[in-house]
Amino acid sequence: MRNSEHTAFSDTFQRTMEDASVLSAVEGSLAKASEHGDLNAFLELFKDSATAQASAVDARIKAGTAGPLAGMVLSIKDNICYKGHRVGASSKILEGFKSLYSATVVDRLLAADAVIIGRTNCDEFAMGSSNENSAYGPVKNPLDPAKVPGGSSGGAAASVAAGIVHVALGSDTGGSIRQPASFTGTFGFKPTYGRVSRYGLIAFASSFDQIGPFTRSVKDMATVYTAIAGHDPNDGTTSRKPVDPVTLTHPGKLRIGYYKEGLERAGMDPEIVAHLRSTIERLKAEGHRVEPAEVPLLEHQVPTYYILATAEASSNLARFDGIHYGHRSKNANGVEETYRASRTEGFGAEVQRRILLGTFVLSAGYYDAYYGQAQRVRRMIRERTLRDLERFDLMLGPTCPTTAFAHGAVKDPVAMYLQDIFTVQANLAGTPAISVPSGTHSSGLPFGIQLMAAPFEESKLLAAAEHLF
Numbered sequence: 036m037r038n039s040e041h042t043a044f045s046d047t048f049q050r051t052m053e054d055a056s057v058l059s060a061v062e063g064s065l066a067k068a069s070e071h072g073d074l075n076a077f078l079e080l081f082k083d084s085a086t087a088q089a090s091a092v093d094a095r096i097k098a099g100t101a102g103p104l105a106g107m108v109l110s111i112k113d114n115i116c117y118k119g120h121r122v123g124a125s126s127k128i129l130e131g132f133k134s135l136y137s138a139t140v141v142d143r144l145l146a147a148d149a150v151i152i153g154r155t156n157c158d159e160f161a162m163g164s165s166n167e168n169s170a171y172g173p174v175k176n177p178l179d180p181a182k183v184p185g186g187s188s189g190g191a192a193a194s195v196a197a198g199i200v201h202v203a204l205g206s207d208t209g210g211s212i213r214q215p216a217s218f219t220g221t222f223g224f225k226p227t228y229g230r231v232s233r234y235g236l237i238a239f240a241s242s243f244d245q246i247g248p249f250t251r252s253v254k255d256m257a258t259v260y261t262a263i264a265g266h267d268p269n270d271g272t273t274s275r276k277p278v279d280p281v282t283l284t285h286p287g288k289l290r291i292g293y294y295k296e297g298l299e300r301a302g303m304d305p306e307i308v309a310h311l312r313s314t315i316e317r318l319k320a321e322g323h324r325v326e327p328a329e330v331p332l333l334e335h336q337v338p339t340y341y342i343l344a345t346a347e348a349s350s351n352l353a354r355f356d357g358i359h360y361g362h363r364s365k366n367a368n369g370v371e372e373t374y375r376a377s378r379t380e381g382f383g384a385e386v387q388r389r390i391l392l393g394t395f396v397l398s399a400g401y402y403d404a405y406y407g408q409a410q411r412v413r414r415m416i417r418e419r420t421l422r423d424l425e426r427f428d429l430m431l432g433p434t435c436p437t438t439a440f441a442h443g444a445v446k447d448p449v450a451m452y453l454q455d456i457f458t459v460q461a462n463l464a465g466t467p468a469i470s471v472p473s474g475t476h477s478s479g480l481p482f483g484i485q486l487m488a489a490p491f492e493e494s495k496l497l498a499a500a501e502h503l504f
């Protein structure tokens with residue numbers, strides 16, 4: 036797939052403006068979401084608020100006062116809060132819970148006149164790589180329903196790949212936007228840590244979490260990224276650095292590093308490797324300086340991520356105690372028993388596994404050996420990654436070792452964790468990274484190439500995604 040084949044938001048926007056109303060576009064999206072109900076991509080359609088917002092936007096278009104996202108139809112992952120709407124991180128523990136406020140990203144999208152049509156299915160608390168850990172059932176890959184869409188933002192990816200919405204917002208802690216993008220032939224972008232506010236995102240691992248979009252074109256990506264990026268007083272981890280305008284002008288000749296391990300590591304699909312090799316040759320022929328590099332401490336990345344992310348999750352998820360939010364066990368007497376029974380009934384197996392693991396690595400006696408050590412390894416990975424990104428404008432590699440796999444095919448949790456082998460680096464280092472749909476396997480399934488740039492180089496990264504791939 037080449038970029039010329041992707042519909043740009045600007046075109047869609049033009050069509051909405053010329054032939055129809057935002058209301059009819061939104062009604063069309065809602066109908067399409069229902070037609071594709073078997074994908075299980077949406078947990079809920081926000082019919083009333085979406086049609087009301089669409090009519091209001093139509094009125095503003097007529098009055099000439101519409102915002103920059105007028106005509107854009109979106110979905111949000113079920114861990115992003117939208118005031119007055121249900122949110123549940125695809126977990127039973129949040130059954131019946133309604134958001135009391137909106138995430139900053141939601142406020143910014145609505146203020147720019149986008150319309151949010153529903154919340155999408157995901158792995159419970161964003162923990163997983165296949166969307167099979169949702170309390171509300173798995174999501175089917177629109178390109179092949181026998182296959183998973185990836186995870187944890189599986190419903191988000193499916194909602195874009197099936198053409199239901201222009202844009203889906205997901206979250207990426209260790210790859211949850213980029214891996215499903217690779218599996219569904221969409222663009223998936225994780226901005227720099229701190230570039231997009233996480234206020235109103237249900238926290239999984241706070242030093243890694245980042246909100247980002249799925250789209251079918253880089254133009255859409257640039258438009259929506261620009262609308263959501265920037266400092267937020269409600270999220271102390273957001274940067275005060277001004278957001279560079281994304282012009283998508285040709286970046287010229289670049290210094291591109293490619294990760295050798297992406298070509299050599301056991302378990303890599305040979306067709307993905309062949310595609311990467313030919314892409315490298317093409318880029319060289321086009322005059323870019325393309326050189327091999329080593330992924331810093333590759334074999335330590337997934338273990339480091341899983342120690343730190345589970346530690347942070349065990350602390351973040353302590354608030355779900357059966358008292359403050361959602362599900363409360365009916366079979367418990369007293370506080371202690373209410374906590375225990377509510378959490379046992381409310382959390383699924385993978386979430387429980389992670390809370391136990393995280394609590395273990397933080398416990399006295401093991402803290403230094405696991406958590407402290409992982410923090411040190413993370414710092415080394417970050418420093419080496421940033422050093423590479425001084426030598427190179429971009430790092431290039433596979434997003435994932437394989438294309439989408441069949442439902443139920445990966446049973447061992449550790450094998451599932453290895454899905455994240457090439458994506459966790461950007462989260463450990465805090466760098467921006469995008470998965471660009473790049474090749475089609477002989478099985479017919481798509482796969483992506485991952486591009487990474489130095490922190491806050493989103494503009495360069497998106498320009499390269501638009502012109503080089």
Ligand code: GLN
Pocket residue numbers: 161162163164186187206207208209210211212239344455
């Ligand atoms: N697959 C990874 C995990 O299970 C990443 C998840 C994510 O990015 N939210 O932790």
